[in-house]
Amino acid sequence: MMVSELGEFGLIDLLAEMVASSQDKRAASWQQLILGIGDDAAAWKGSASIQLATVDTLIQDVHFSLNTATWRELGWKALAVNLSDIAAMGGLPGYALVALSLPGHTPVEDVTELYRGMIELARQHGVAIVGGNVSSAPLVTITITVIGVTGRDGRLLTRSSARAGEQVAVTGQLGTAAAGLEMLTRRLRFDPETTACLRSAFFCPQPRIAEGRLLAAQGVKAAIDISDGLVSDLHHICRASLVGARINVDAVPIQPAVKASLGDKALQLALAGGEDYELLFTASAGVVERAQKLASCPVTVIGEIVPDKAGEVSLVDREGQPFTLPNSGWEHFAKPAATGQT
Amino acid sequence: MMVSELGEFGLIDLLAEMVASSQDKRAASWQQLILGIGDDAAAWKGSASIQLATVDTLIQDVHFSLNTATWRELGWKALAVNLSDIAAMGGLPGYALVALSLPGHTPVEDVTELYRGMIELARQHGVAIVGGNVSSAPLVTITITVIGVTGRDGRLLTRSSARAGEQVAVTGQLGTAAAGLEMLTRRLRFDPETTACLRSAFFCPQPRIAEGRLLAAQGVKAAIDISDGLVSDLHHICRASLVGARINVDAVPIQPAVKASLGDKALQLALAGGEDYELLFTASAGVVERAQKLASCPVTVIGEIVPDKAGEVSLVDREGQPFTLPNSGWEHFAKPAATGQT
Numbered sequence: 278m279m280v281s282e283l284g285e286f287g288l289i290d291l292l293a294e295m296v297a298s299s300q301d302k303r304a305a306s307w308q309q310l311i312l313g314i315g316d317d318a319a320a321w322k323g324s325a326s327i328q329l330a331t332v333d334t335l336i337q338d339v340h341f342s343l344n345t346a347t348w349r350e351l352g353w354k355a356l357a358v359n360l361s362d363i364a365a366m367g368g369l370p371g372y373a374l375v376a377l378s379l380p381g382h383t384p385v386e387d388v389t390e391l392y393r394g395m396i397e398l399a400r401q402h403g404v405a406i407v408g409g410n411v412s413s414a415p416l417v418t419i420t421i422t423v424i425g426v427t428g429r430d431g432r433l434l435t436r437s438s439a440r441a442g443e444q445v446a447v448t449g450q451l452g453t454a455a456a457g458l459e460m461l462t463r464r465l466r467f468d469p470e471t472t473a474c475l476r477s478a479f480f481c482p483q484p485r486i487a488e489g490r491l492l493a494a495q496g497v498k499a500a501i502d503i504s505d506g507l508v509s510d511l512h513h514i515c516r517a518s519l520v521g522a523r524i525n526v527d528a529v530p531i532q533p534a535v536k537a538s539l540g541d542k543a544l545q546l547a548l549a550g551g552e553d554y555e556l557l558f559t560a561s562a563g564v565v566e567r568a569q570k571l572a573s574c575p576v577t578v579i580g581e582i583v584p585d586k587a588g589e590v591s592l593v594d595r596e597g598q599p600f601t602l603p604n605s606g607w608e609h610f611a612k613p614a615a616t617g618q619t
Numbered sequence: 620m621m622v623s624e625l626g627e628f629g630l631i632d633l634l635a636e637m638v639a640s641s642q643d644k645r646a647a648s649w650q651q652l653i654l655g656i657g658d659d660a661a662a663w664k665g666s667a668s669i670q671l672a673t674v675d676t677l678i679q680d681v682h683f684s685l686n687t688a689t690w691r692e693l694g695w696k697a698l699a700v701n702l703s704d705i706a707a708m709g710g711l712p713g714y715a716l717v718a719l720s721l722p723g724h725t726p727v728e729d730v731t732e733l734y735r736g737m738i739e740l741a742r743q744h745g746v747a748i749v750g751g752n753v754s755s756a757p758l759v760t761i762t763i764t765v766i767g768v769t770g771r772d773g774r775l776l777t778r779s780s781a782r783a784g785e786q787v788a789v790t791g792q793l794g795t796a797a798a799g800l801e802m803l804t805r806r807l808r809f810d811p812e813t814t815a816c817l818r819s820a821f822f823c824p825q826p827r828i829a830e831g832r833l834l835a836a837q838g839v840k841a842a843i844d845i846s847d848g849l850v851s852d853l854h855h856i857c858r859a860s861l862v863g864a865r866i867n868v869d870a871v872p873i874q875p876a877v878k879a880s881l882g883d884k885a886l887q888l889a890l891a892g893g894e895d896y897e898l899l900f901t902a903s904a905g906v907v908e909r910a911q912k913l914a915s916c917p918v919t920v921i922g923e924i925v926p927d928k929a930g931e932v933s934l935v936d937r938e939g940q941p942f943t944l945p946n947s948g949w950e951h952f953a954k955p956a957a958t959g960q961t
Contacts (some may be wrong), residue, residue: 311669315859316778317707317843318673323666323768327653330749331660332716332764336756339720365659374674376718376762378681407672414678416757420718422674422764426665436658501659517657 280388281381285411288385289314292392296406299396304403306371312407319407321372326426327433331362337417345461348387350480351419352394358504359423360402360484361554365502367434367493370425370486373399373406378414391419402486428490434558438498439518441584443559448488449574450530451507453478455550456539471534482554488572492558495567500558506551508602511590514559521586522559524548527595530577548592548602622730623723627753630727631656634734638748641738646745648713654749661749663714668768669775673704679759687803690729692822693761694736700846701765702744702826703896707844709776709835712767712828715741715748720756733761744828770832776900780840781860783926785901790830791916792872793849795820797892798881813876824896830914834900837909842900848893850944853932856901863928864901866890869937872919890934890944 280288293314300307312320335341335355346354356373363370375395379388399406404423427433457479459465460472467475485502492500499518501510507529515522529547536543559582560568569576592600622630635656642649654662677683677697688696698715705712717737721730741748746765769775799821801807802814809817827844834842841860843852849871857864871889878885901924902910911918934942 311775312777317704318671318710318767320708320769320775321670323668323670325667326665328663328665328670328766329660330714330716330764330766332718332750332752332762334718334720334752334754334760334762336720336754339754339756362659366662368660372672374672374764376674376676376764378676378678378760408674410674410676410762412676412678412681414681414758414760418720418756418760420674420676420752420762422672422716422718424670424672424766425660427662433653433662435654 278385279381280379280383280385283385288388288411291385291389295389295392296396299400301400301403304405306403306405310405310407313405314408319372319374324426326429327431329363329366329368329425329427330422331359332420332422333358333362334418334420343417346480348390349394352391353398353481355419355421356395356398357482357484357554359421360398360404360486361482361502361504363423363425364485364489365434365500365556366427367432367489367500368425368427369490370402370404370423372424373404374422375406375409376420377409378412379417380415381413428493430494432493434489434493434497434500436499436501436514436517439514439520439559439582441520441582443582444562444565444578445511445522445524445559445580445582446565446576446578447530447555447557448485448572448576449553449555450532451503451553451555452531452535452543452547452550454482454552455546456535456543458552459539459546467538471538474534479552482552484554485556488556488574491571492556492568495571496564497558497560497568500556503553503555503557504551506549507557508548508590509551510557512588515590516588519587521583521589521591522580523583523591523593524580525595526592526600528577528579530575545603620727621723622721622725622727625727630730630753633727633731637731637734638738641742643742643745646747648745648747652747652749655747656750661714661716666768668771669773671705671708671710671767671769672764673701674762674764675700675704676760676762685759688822690732691736694733695740695823697761697763698737698740699824699826699896701763702746702828703824703844703846705765705767706827706831707776707842707898708769709774709831709842710767710769711832712744712746712765714766715746716764717748717751718762719751720754721759722757723755770835772836774835776831776835776839776842778841778843778856778859781856781862781901781924783862783924785924786904786907786920787853787864787866787901787922787924788907788918788920789872789897789899790827790914790918791895791897792874793845793895793897794873794877794885794889794892796824796894797888798877798885800894801881801888809880813880816876821894824894826896827898830898830916833913834898834910837913838906839900839902839910842898845895845897845899846893848891849899850890850932851893852899854930857932858930861929863925863931863933864922865925865933865935866922867937868934868942870919870921872917887945
């Protein structure tokens with residue numbers, strides 16, 4: 278059945294039912310919920326914690342292609358990029374609103390698959406999907422808003438808190454998602470394990486919620502999630518904090534499978550590819566060391582914050598020689614030649 | 620200058636500056652704000668009030684045409700439809716997040732005009748624009764999320780609280796916005812005053828925030844805002860409340876200018892046209908009477924809630940004779956023949 282046969286209200290009823298039956302009664306957000314999908318607005322009990330809110334959009338043939346992504350992967354990713362923003366603030370996500378537009382000839386099963394992907398990730402993080410909007414449109418767009426809170430200590434991770442002398446560190450490994458995109462767009466063929474790993478990194482990133490909270494609790498002040506690319510996102514921190522940064526490119530953690538399959542391009546993807554949704558943060562050596570001990574994922578020091586050259590990110594290799602990067606991260610509206618992706 | 624020349628980050632800086640300079644320091648939302656546009660998420664001080672959240676999308680050539688709407692009108696309307704949802708809950712809007720997608724060749728001046736329209740309405744209601752997202756896309760889409768709170772009494776207006784024996788009433792007058800759309804799409808010509816009135820009703824509806832709060836405070840329990848059309852939206856209340864409703868079509872308030880310019884079609888537009896963003900509510904006669912005395916706009920009784928025929932809306936004329944409506948409101952994905960708009 279196509280969406281146009283079911284109709285807007287039939288589709289909303291179906292999705293509301295899927296979401297309601299996915300309810301996790303142990304999650305605080307579900308416990309606080311007063312009204313979910315089906316009224317003019319969602320309603321839940323408030324708290325005195327600091328509130329966080331973020332929104333992000335995935336657009337067909339800009340952020341994804343229906344030729345390569347499954348609907349389930351799209352649902353996961355559309356929510357994941359927003360949860361990642363909450364993670365980058367050191368927060369805990371609570372509620373999601375989903376604005377979906379799609380052509381009337383879209384099969385209903387595709388839309389339910391999209392919601393299955395979203396619901397799966399939402400359940401893992403205790404997020405309640407509480408509202409949204411469905412519109413007809415010539416192409417698919419998925420805009421998700423996530424609302425969350427900080428911990429009771431009210432500690433926030435911001436882009437503007439980096440200080441000279443701090444170390445620059447990242448969670449996990451970089452370049453895997455961009456390698457996945459490279460594999461899909463250039464139709465590269467690897468062994469099944471590598472293929473699955475790269476595809477999953479690109480379509481199903483795991484937002485670093487626990488790590489963001491751990492960093493905030495340990496006293497980290499400055500962080501961002503890596504969506505545009507390491508250099509570009511570090512640039513955001515430097516600009517907001519009025520500091521510079523120096524990265525040792527040889528210290529950037531890259532999966533062996535990415536190096537093996539992409540060769541020399543692996544480093545470029547790790548520096549500028551983006552979409553890894555790892556956390557990039559700055560802190561004193563002692564704080565970073567504590568984070569390394571407590572985190573359940575690798576935490577790697579890749580450089581330092583410097584007082585001069587405010588807003589600038591410089592790259593050096595292990596011998597301290599300048600390293601030049603051909604491309605420097607994703608920017609919407611930028612000419613293809615100046616971006617890592619087009 | 621085009622958006623592609625300014626670039627994503629240049630555009631975000633420009634919009635952030637516009638929004639920051641529009642800041643109204645007396646508004647509670649601005650006072651509570653910790654982080655606005657420019658970080659991974661917005662942050663503000665929470666409260667124990669009931670939280671409300673809603674999202675709505677306007678899509679080019681589905682909800683609007685750039686041939687008829689100005690960018691400023693679009694900005695106003697995109698925010699207004701969301702504020703209206705908060706009004707329909709009896710709430711007070713606080714924060715807005717704006718996800719915008721548009722072609723790179725869009726003039727920057729168009730985007731700033733869009734924001735001017737949004738900012739103008741936001742200021743009127745003390746709403747802080749605190750975040751968003753800008754993407755390139757082949758067509759313009761504007762998705763706004765608004766987060767608000769109920770009054771301290773925690774009273775909510777919902778779709779599911781209508782009870783048999785209650786009166787059905789509306790704020791303001793109906794059909795004016797649909798008459799505006801009719802004028803634009805059929806290129807009808809009226810005197811300048813009528814033209815301005817109809818255009819403004821369609822593009823610049825005034826969300827009934829004060830009225831929604833007044834209704835909740837006076838003890839109204841059930842309400843919805845009229846976006847799809849009177850009959851369609853009343854149907855939503857009836858379905859959610861498991862009641863029926865009977866409307867006296869001759870009691871439906873219609874502006875004289877709409878009757879004069881659209882003739883017999885005026886009633887049809889008032890019943891099914893939608894987009895008036897007036898409040899439709901149900902309450903006991905005593906409560907409605909108090910609302911009529913206290914509201915600064917007309918409040919008109921147009922029918923009653925009946926116990927039988929759950930989910931059904933019947934129309935009668937002043938003699939009690941059944942009235943048949945050719946079309947019955949806007950539904951996305953529905954075939955044009957079955958909808959009030961296409």
